[in-house]
Amino acid sequence: MPSSLPPPTHAELPADPMPLHLAYQACEAIARAHYENFPVASRLLRRDRRQALAAIYSYARLADNIADSERPTADRLRALDGFERDFLQALDGEPPNPILVALADSVERHALPAEPFLDLIEAFRMDARDATFATWDDLLAYCRGSANSIGRLVLALHEIDDQAALRESDDVCTALQLTNFWQDIGRDLERGRLFVPLEDLARFGVPRDELGDPARREAVTRLIEHECRATEELFERGRGITRRVPFGLSVQLRATLLGGRDILRAVLRRGQGVITDRPTVGGLARVRIGALALTGLGG
Numbered sequence: 001m002p003s004s005l006p007p008p009t010h011a012e013l014p015a016d017p018m019p020l021h022l023a024y025q026a027c028e029a030i031a032r033a034h035y036e037n038f039p040v041a042s043r044l045l046r047r048d049r050r051q052a053l054a055a056i057y058s059y060a061r062l063a064d065n066i067a068d069s070e071r072p073t074a075d076r077l078r079a080l081d082g083f084e085r086d087f088l089q090a091l092d093g094e095p096p097n098p099i100l101v102a103l104a105d106s107v108e109r110h111a112l113p114a115e116p117f118l119d120l121i122e123a124f125r126m127d128a129r130d131a132t133f134a135t136w137d138d139l140l141a142y143c144r145g146s147a148n149s150i151g152r153l154v155l156a157l158h159e160i161d162d163q164a165a166l167r168e169s170d171d172v173c174t175a176l177q178l179t180n181f182w183q184d185i186g187r188d189l190e191r192g193r194l195f196v197p198l199e200d201l202a203r204f205g206v207p208r209d210e211l212g213d214p215a216r217r218e219a220v221t222r223l224i225e226h227e228c229r230a231t232e233e234l235f236e237r238g239r240g241i242t243r244r245v246p247f248g249l250s251v252q253l254r255a256t257l258l259g260g261r262d263i264l265r266a267v268l269r270r271g272q273g274v275i276t277d278r279p280t281v282g283g284l285a286r287v288r289i290g291a292l293a294l295t296g297l298g299g
Helices: 020-033 047-067 073-091 098-110 115-128 136-145 147-157 163-183 185-190 198-203 214-243 247-275 283-295
Strands: none
Touching: 020 047, 020 098, 047 073, 047 098, 047 115, 047 147, 073 098, 073 115, 115 136, 115 147, 136 147, 136 163, 147 163, 163 185, 163 214, 163 247, 185 247, 198 214, 214 247, 247 283
């Protein structure tokens, strides 16, 4: 049964050397403890790839924890700089903690590129600054560094590098990231974050501090509908990726697409109400999604 505790922070990880198999077990424990739209521990994947995905996920999770901590921005940025140095040190053969022991092994074993890992940290630096995005293109650029980097690492893990697959992976990963933003808009507002482009707020005449105002319900709902339509276009453009990857990954991606689109439709139905009523995928829906993904009808 997954733990209800949050994944450990970078500072909480033991610094002593750890055998490789235990380092991978630590990564898999982090992956199991936290649900995301991308199911990193799929049993349909080959074991070494599943382990590598858990290591990639743990790396992203720990960097995200740093960016989301309650510390001052300057402290979070310094901690991310330290995490980046630790990653580069790991690539040089001196991993300073169990997660990076496993990750360094995965990078070497599967010839994974370093750039997406560094792009992820740069995206988390933007989170640490509680950055806002003036335009839709600015928001998409953020997604390229965050979500798309994970997608490209997954493809690299499966030795897939054709341009069509890369484009479709980027579209799907961006759509999943955006769906998560619209799903979490209320939570983000509570902590002072906003991922809705400022140009769209102006277009629909909604001041940032009035997104939750019932008097603005119609305008905010139209704004959310606009963002959801743009996100759905990305899902549609990228859905062909499920036909370009091996069976196990294809099932996983179909389930991910189905779950993401279910959430997006729920956001669309709620309109402004999504700010106070965050949609999730329930147990019965998960069973349906799993069945559709396995039979090849999803995505």
